[in-house]
Amino acid sequence: MYKAQTPELEDYVRHTLQDLKTLTRGLAASEHMLSHAIAEWKADIGQRLAAAQMTLVWSFTMDDDLPLTVTQWSGLTRILRELVSNAIYHAKATRVHIDGNVQGGRLLLWIADDGEGREPAKWSHGLGLGGVRKRVRALGGAVRWRENSPRGIICEVQINHLDQTPSPSPTPGPLPSRFGEPATRW
Ligand SMILES: Nc1ncnc2c1ncn2[C@@H]1O[C@H](COP(=O)(O)OP(=O)(O)OP(=O)(O)O)[C@@H](O)[C@H]1O
Ligand SMILES: [Mg+2]
Numbered sequence: 516m517y518k519a520q521t522p523e524l525e526d527y528v529r530h531t532l533q534d535l536k537t538l539t540r541g542l543a544a545s546e547h548m549l550s551h552a553i554a555e556w557k558a559d560i561g562q563r564l565a566a567a568q569m570t571l572v573w574s575f576t577m578d579d580d581l582p583l584t585v586t587q588w589s590g591l592t593r594i595l596r597e598l599v600s601n602a603i604y605h606a607k608a609t610r611v612h613i614d615g616n617v618q619g620g621r622l623l624l625w626i627a628d629d630g631e632g633r634e635p636a637k638w639s640h641g642l643g644l645g646g647v648r649k650r651v652r653a654l655g656g657a658v659r660w661r662e663n664s665p666r667g668i669i670c671e672v673q674i675n676h677l678d679q680t681p682s683p684s685p686t687p688g689p690l691p692s693r694f695g696e697p698a699t700r701w
Pocket of ligand 2: 643
């Protein structure tokens with residue numbers, strides 16, 4: 516059994532292996548029901564946050580279950596993984612709040628932490644944020660990061676047609692008013 520030099524490295528290796536396992540299993544299936552994917556995401560993220568001594572507040576509602584294509588499933592799985600990783604490794608948060616809603620085929624997703632992140636416009640972007648942007652775009656959606664109140668970061672993801680074959684959007688459109696402030700370019 517591999518023994519890492521530090522607990523952080525061990526956590527990283529464990530989750531990378533877990534990631535590979537989930538994706539390999541998932542990519543072999545031709546279709547994933549949204550309700551099933553939601554249950555898996557909740558269990559997976561709950562486990563990761565518990566291991567990092569963080570609390571997950573989870574709420575996901577939908578008007579109708581629908582089948583996700585493999586691209587949609589793997590895209591959303593990896594987007595969530597990366598955003599949760601950033602909350603664990605960068606935010607020093609105690610709590611992550613994930614709120615999802617699917618209505619008429621449109622998905623709105625919030626991932627909020629109560630950490631020390633500030634001014635997302637000034638972040639230097641690594642592979643993680645670039646990958647999130649790329650995957651959201653491939654699903655025909657939009658994403659932005661903003662400061663949470665009173666502290667932390669909220670990432671907002673909108674995918675308009677989860678019930679149709681995704682057509683990548685060349686430029687992100689404005690996010691709806693539900694997201695509070697006027698949409699900015701990101
Ligand atoms: N939730 C967050 N709270 C605080 N800072 C954040 C948060 N998410 C991202 N950041 C900042 O944005 C930077 C870029 O994140 P990104 O995910 O692109 O790269 P990374 O996590 O450093 O490396 P990787 O390529 O392995 O993901 C981070 O280094 C961090 O400074
Ligand atoms: Mg990252």
